[in-house]
Amino acid sequence: MISRNLRTALLAGVGVCCMGGLGFASVPLYRMFCAATGLNGTTQRGLEAPGAVQGQKVTVAFDSNVSPALAWEFKPERRSDRIDIGGRDMAFFTAKNLSSQTLTGTASFNVTPAQVGKYFTKIQCFCFTRQTLKPGEEIRMPVIFYVDPKILDDPDARDVKEITLSYTFYPVDSAETKR
Amino acid sequence: MTDIALDHGAAHDDHAHHDADHKPGFFVRWFMSTNHKDIGTLYLIFAIIAGIIGGGISGMMRLELAHPGLQYLGAWYEFLHGPGKFDDATEFWNVLITAHGLIMVFFMVMPAMIGGFGNWFVPIMIGAPDMAFPRMNNISFWLLIPSFSLLLASPFFGGAGTGWTVYAPLSTSGSHGPAVDMAILSLHLAGASSILGAINFITTIFNMRAPGMTLHKMPLFVWSILVTAFLLLLALPVLAAAITMLLTDRNFHTAFYDASGGGDPILYQHLFWFFGHPEVYIMILPGFGMVSQIVATFSRKPVFGYLGMAYAMVAIGVVGFIVWAHHMFTTGMSVQVKMYFTAATMVIAVPTGVKIFSWIATMWGGSMSFKTPMVWALGFIFMFTVGGVTGVVLANGGVDDFMQDTYYVVAHFHYVLSLGAVFSLFAGFYYWFPKMTGRMYNELLGQLHFWIFFIGVNVLFFPMHFLGAQGMPRRMPDYPDAQAYWNLIASWGYAIMGVGMVFFFVNIFWSMFKGEKAGDNPWGEGATTLEWTLSSPPPYHQFDTLPVIEDSHHH
Numbered sequence: 001m002i003s004r005n006l007r008t009a010l011l012a013g014v015g016v017c018c019m020g021g022l023g024f025a026s027v028p029l030y031r032m033f034c035a036a037t038g039l040n041g042t043t044q045r046g047l048e049a050p051g052a053v054q055g056q057k058v059t060v061a062f063d064s065n066v067s068p069a070l071a072w073e074f075k076p077e078r079r080s081d082r083i084d085i086g087g088r089d090m091a092f093f094t095a096k097n098l099s100s101q102t103l104t105g106t107a108s109f110n111v112t113p114a115q116v117g118k119y120f121t122k123i124q125c126f127c128f129t130r131q132t133l134k135p136g137e138e139i140r141m142p143v144i145f146y147v148d149p150k151i152l153d154d155p156d157a158r159d160v161k162e163i164t165l166s167y168t169f170y171p172v173d174s175a176e177t178k179r
Numbered sequence: 180m181t182d183i184a185l186d187h188g189a190a191h192d193d194h195a196h197h198d199a200d201h202k203p204g205f206f207v208r209w210f211m212s213t214n215h216k217d218i219g220t221l222y223l224i225f226a227i228i229a230g231i232i233g234g235g236i237s238g239m240m241r242l243e244l245a246h247p248g249l250q251y252l253g254a255w256y257e258f259l260h261g262p263g264k265f266d267d268a269t270e271f272w273n274v275l276i277t278a279h280g281l282i283m284v285f286f287m288v289m290p291a292m293i294g295g296f297g298n299w300f301v302p303i304m305i306g307a308p309d310m311a312f313p314r315m316n317n318i319s320f321w322l323l324i325p326s327f328s329l330l331l332a333s334p335f336f337g338g339a340g341t342g343w344t345v346y347a348p349l350s351t352s353g354s355h356g357p358a359v360d361m362a363i364l365s366l367h368l369a370g371a372s373s374i375l376g377a378i379n380f381i382t383t384i385f386n387m388r389a390p391g392m393t394l395h396k397m398p399l400f401v402w403s404i405l406v407t408a409f410l411l412l413l414a415l416p417v418l419a420a421a422i423t424m425l426l427t428d429r430n431f432h433t434a435f436y437d438a439s440g441g442g443d444p445i446l447y448q449h450l451f452w453f454f455g456h457p458e459v460y461i462m463i464l465p466g467f468g469m470v471s472q473i474v475a476t477f478s479r480k481p482v483f484g485y486l487g488m489a490y491a492m493v494a495i496g497v498v499g500f501i502v503w504a505h506h507m508f509t510t511g512m513s514v515q516v517k518m519y520f521t522a523a524t525m526v527i528a529v530p531t532g533v534k535i536f537s538w539i540a541t542m543w544g545g546s547m548s549f550k551t552p553m554v555w556a557l558g559f560i561f562m563f564t565v566g567g568v569t570g571v572v573l574a575n576g577g578v579d580d581f582m583q584d585t586y587y588v589v590a591h592f593h594y595v596l597s598l599g600a601v602f603s604l605f606a607g608f609y610y611w612f613p614k615m616t617g618r619m620y621n622e623l624l625g626q627l628h629f630w631i632f633f634i635g636v637n638v639l640f641f642p643m644h645f646l647g648a649q650g651m652p653r654r655m656p657d658y659p660d661a662q663a664y665w666n667l668i669a670s671w672g673y674a675i676m677g678v679g680m681v682f683f684f685v686n687i688f689w690s691m692f693k694g695e696k697a698g699d700n701p702w703g704e705g706a707t708t709l710e711w712t713l714s715s716p717p718p719y720h721q722f723d724t725l726p727v728i729e730d731s732h733h734h
Contacts, residue, residue: 005311005382012378016416023420023450027435030446040445040511067439108438114511156514170439 038118041110043165046121049146052084058147059083062091063166070171071099072133077140080162086149093126093141095169097133104132104172112164119151120163130172202719213313214719215298218320220615222294223608225323226287232331233282234680236275238673241639243272243656245670247663252656259334272656273340278330280343281362284462285369286327288600292465293376293411294320296607297404299615301380303710303717304398306389306726311382319376326368333358333365342654344455347436347447351428360429363422370415377411380404389709391728395489398708399482402489403468406496407461413500414457421450445510452503460499462596463563464492466603467534470556472708473610474538477553478545479705484537491530491537498527508579517576524574531567535560550702551625555606558633562602566594569644584654587647593640605629605683612687613701617716618694624686632679639672 034042060083062076073096083089097103107127111120122128126141133139145165151157202208212218243251252268260267298316302309310316333339339362341350350359384405388397397405424435425447434440436447475482482488504512505520512520538560547553569591573579582588605628612620642665651662658666700711713721 004386008382008385009312009378012381012412015412016374016378018416019413020416020420023417024424026417026420026450027424027442027446030443030449034443040443106439108441112511115513168438 038116038120039114041112041114041117041120043109043111043117043145044119044121044148046123046146049088049121049123050086050149052087053149053152054084056085056149056152057082058085058151058160059162060089060091060145060147061162061164062093063164064093065166065168067168067170070103070105070169072096072103072105072169073098074167074169083147085147085151088123088144088146090142090144093143093167094138095131095133095141096138097135100135102132102134104130105169106130106172107167107169109165109167112166113157113160115154115156116147116151116160116163119148119154119157120165121146121148127167131169211317212320213309213317215302215310215313215316216615216717216719218316219295219297219299221320222290222298223296225320225327226291226295229282229286229290229327233279233287236279236282238677240272240275240279241670241673244658244666246667247658247660249657269656270340271338273342273654274334274338276654277339277342277362278334281330281366282327283596284343284458285366286323286330288462288596288604289369289373290323291604292462292600293373293380293404293407294323296400296469296611297376297380297407297465300611300710301401301404302383302387303713303721304401304708305384305387305392306709306722306728307383307387308720308722308725310379311387312379315375315379319372319379322368322372322375326365326372329361329365329368333361336361344448344451345422345425346451347425347428347444350425351436360426363426363429366422367419370419373411374415377408377415380408381412384408389722389725389728395486396728397489398468399471399485399488399492400465400468400708403464403466403471403492406492407464410457410461410464410496410499414454414461417450418454418458421447421454445507448507448510449503452506453500455506456503457496457499459592459596460495462600463603464495466559466600466607467492469603469607469610470538470559471541473552473556473606474541474560475707476610476702476705477550477556478542478547479703480541480545481707482537483540483543484533487533488537491533494530495527498523498530502527505574505576505579508576509583512576521574521576525571528567528571535564535567546705550609551620551622551629552606552610554626554629555602555609558629559599559602559606562594562598562636566591566596566599569594582647584652585647586643586651586653589653590640590643590647593636593643598636598640605632610702611710612690613697614710614713614715614717616691616694617697617714618690618692619697619701620690620694621686624682624689628679628682628686630679631682632676635672635674635676635679637672638675639669642666642669642672 034040038044059080061080062078064074064076066072066074075094077092077094081089081091109127111117122143122145124142124144126143131139131141147163151160208217209221212221239251239255243249249268252271253263256263256268256271298310337356337358339354339358341354341359341362345363384397384401424433427433428436434442436442436444438444471482471488502520502524504516505524508517569587573582573588573591609620609625645665646662649662651658697715699714700706702711709726710717712726
C-alpha cells in the first residue's frame with residue numbers, strides 16, 4: 001500500500017519536474033521557433049540574394065529608435081528604399097555617440113507586418129554584433145538584405161506594399177552581465 | 180451515475196462506541212492536523228476569510244467606479260502611505276485590481292473547491308479512510324498562510340500593481356521595490372501548495388478506492404477533482420518556471436523577457452497563459468462535479484450520461500492546454516494562428532454543451548425539489564451558459580481585436596467565475612453543510628441569500644457587457660461621462676449582492692449553533708454517494724471497515 005502510493009506520488013513528481021523543465025526549456029525553444037517561423041517579425045539570415053523578380057517591387061521603410069539609457073543619435077540615411085523583390089539592397093544607418101564616455105550598444109530588430117518576418121532575409125547587418133563608439137564618434141553602418149520571392153505566394157503577405165524594418169539600440173552593460 | 184450500495188453491516192453503525200471518534204486537543208487538532216476533514220474545514224474557513232477580503236476590495240473598486248472622476252483613490256492611498264501624487268493614487272488602483280484577482284483565484288476559489296470540498300469529500304466518496312499523504316495535506320494548507328500573508332503585506336511595501344497576469348515588462352523593469360517580489364513569491368508558495376495537493380489527490384483516487392469502486396463508478400465530483408489535479412500538476416510548474424524567470428529578470432540582471440538583452444516579453448505571455456487557461460478550468464471543473472451531484476440528488480435521478488459527463492471533463496482538461504493564445508490575439512499573430520486558436524477554443528463549447536445538456540436531461544422527468552443547494556446549482560447552469568456564450572463570442576480572433584481588455588471580457592469571466600464558480604461553491608456549501616456540521620441550514624435564509632445574490636450579481640455584471648461593447652477598457656479607475664449610467668447601475672448591483680451576503684453569514688452562524696439536527700441523509704433517496712451513509716458530522720475516522728461497493732443494477 002505504502003509503496004504503491006509512493007510510486008504514484010513519485011510518478012506525479014516526475015510529471016511536475018518535466019513540466020517545470022519544459023517551462024525553462026521554452027526559452028531556447030521559443031527563440032528557435034521564432035527564428036524558424038518568423039513569428040513576431042523575426043527576420044531570417046541568408047548568404048546570397050536569389051535575384052530580382054521582374055516587375056515586383058516593395059517599399060522597405062527604415063525605423064530607428066534609441067533606448068533612453070543610451071546617449072546616442074541613431075538614424076537611417078534614407079527613410080525608405082523601393083526595391084525589387086528578391087533583389088539585394090544595402091541601406092546605411094548612422095550612429096553618433098553624444099556623451100563624453102565610450103559606450104557600447106546592441107540593436108534589437110524586427111519587421112512589420114509580422115507575417116513578412118520569414119521572408120525578410122539579412123545577409124549582413126550591424127545588428128549581428130555590438131557597436132562601440134568613442135565620445136563624439138560617428139559611424140556609418142550597413143545592412144544588406146533581400147525579400148524572399150516566396151512572399152509572392154503567401155496569401156497572408158501577398159498584398160504587403162510596405163515593410164518596416166525597425167531597430168532599437170540598447171546599451172550593453174560594461175560589466176557584460178547580460179548574455 | 181451508479182448507485183452505491185453498502186455491504187450489510189458496514190461502516191457506519193457503531194462508530195460512537197469505539198476509539199474512532201477520539202479527537203486530539205485543540206492545538207494538535209487544528210494546527211498539526213492530518214485529518215482530511217479538519218484540513219478541509221481549515222481550507223473552507225481560509226477561503227471564506229480570503230473571500231471577504233477579496234470581495235471587500237471589489238467593493239472599494241465599485242465605489243470608485245460608481246461615478247466618473249476619481250473620488251476615493253487618493254484618500255485610500257493617503258491612508259496607507261501618506262500624501263501622494265495623482266499618479267500614486269492611480270497606481271493604487273492597479274494594486275487593488277491585482278489584489279482582487281489574485282485573492283479570488285488563488286486564495287478563495289481554489290482553496291474552497293479543491294482544498295475544502297475536495298479534501299472533505301473525495302476520500303469519503305471513494306470509501307477511503309483518509310488522504311494518501313495526510314502530513315503532506317497539512318503542508319499544503321499551511322503553505323497557503325505565508326503565501327497569503329506575503330500578498331496581503333505587499334501593499335505596505337509599495338504595492339504590486341501588475342494585474343493578476345504579472346506581465347513583463349511592467350512586472351520587471353516597470354515595477355520597483357519589494358512588493359512585486361513578494362507577490363511573485365506568494366504565487367510560488369501557493370503553487371507549491373497546490374502541486375502537493377494535486378499529487379495527494381491523484382494518489383488517493385488511484386490507489387485508495389474501496390473494493391468495487393472502479394474508476395467508472397466514482398461519483399462525478401471525484402472525477403472532477405481527479406481531472407483538476409492533473410491540470411494543476413501539468414500547468415502550475417510552467418507558471419513556477421515563468422515567474423522564477425521574472426524574479427531573476429528583476430533581481431539578477433537576466434534578460435529572459437527583456438528585449439534589450441535578447442529576450443522577449445511575449446514569451447512571458449505564452450508561458451503565463453499556458454498555465455492560465457488550464458487554471459480557469461481548474462477553477463470551474465470541481466464546480467461542474469458538485470453541480471452534477473446536486474442536480475442528481477434533487478432530481479432523485481442518477482445523472483444522465485454518466486460516462487459522457489466524466490469524459491467531457493477529461494476532454495475539457497485536454498483541450499484546455501492547447502488554446503492558450505486566445506488570450507493573446509492582439510500580440511501580432513498571423514491569420515492562420517488566429518484561426519487555429521479560434522477554432523480550438525470553440526471546440527471546448529462541445530464538451531461543455533454535453534455537460535449542460537446532461538444536467539438538463541438529468542432534471543427532465545425527475546422528481547425535483549427546489550431546496551437551496553438546487554436553486555444555486557440551477558443558477559450556476561444559467562449563469563455559466565451566459566458566460567459560455569460570451570466566451571464563444573470572444574473566442575473569435577477578429578472580434579477579440581475589438582473586445583480585448585474591455586469590460587466585455589470582464590463581464591465574460593465574471594459570469595463564468597464569479598457567477599459560475601461561486602454559485603457552485605454556494606451550492607456545494609449548502610448541500611454539504613448538514614453533513615459537515617450535523618445541523619441543517621435555514622431554508623428561508625438560504626433562499627433569500629440566493630435570490631438577492633442572483634439579482635445583485637446580474638445587475639452588477641450584465642451592464643459590463645454594454646460598457647465593454649462601448650469600449651470601456653478594463654483596469655482603469657475612470658471613464659468618460661457617457662459610460663456613467665451603466666457604471667452606477669453596476670455599483671448598485673454590488674450593494675444588492677452585499678445584502679445577499681449578509682443572509683449567508685447570518686445563516687451559517689445561526690445554523691451552526693441553533694440549526695435543526697440533520698440526520699445521516701437529509702436529502703432522501705436522491706443522495707446516493709457514500710458520504711450520506713455516514714453520520715452527520717461523520718466520525719473523526721471513517722471506514723474502519725472498508726465499504727464494499729456492489730455491482731448494482733443498471734439504469
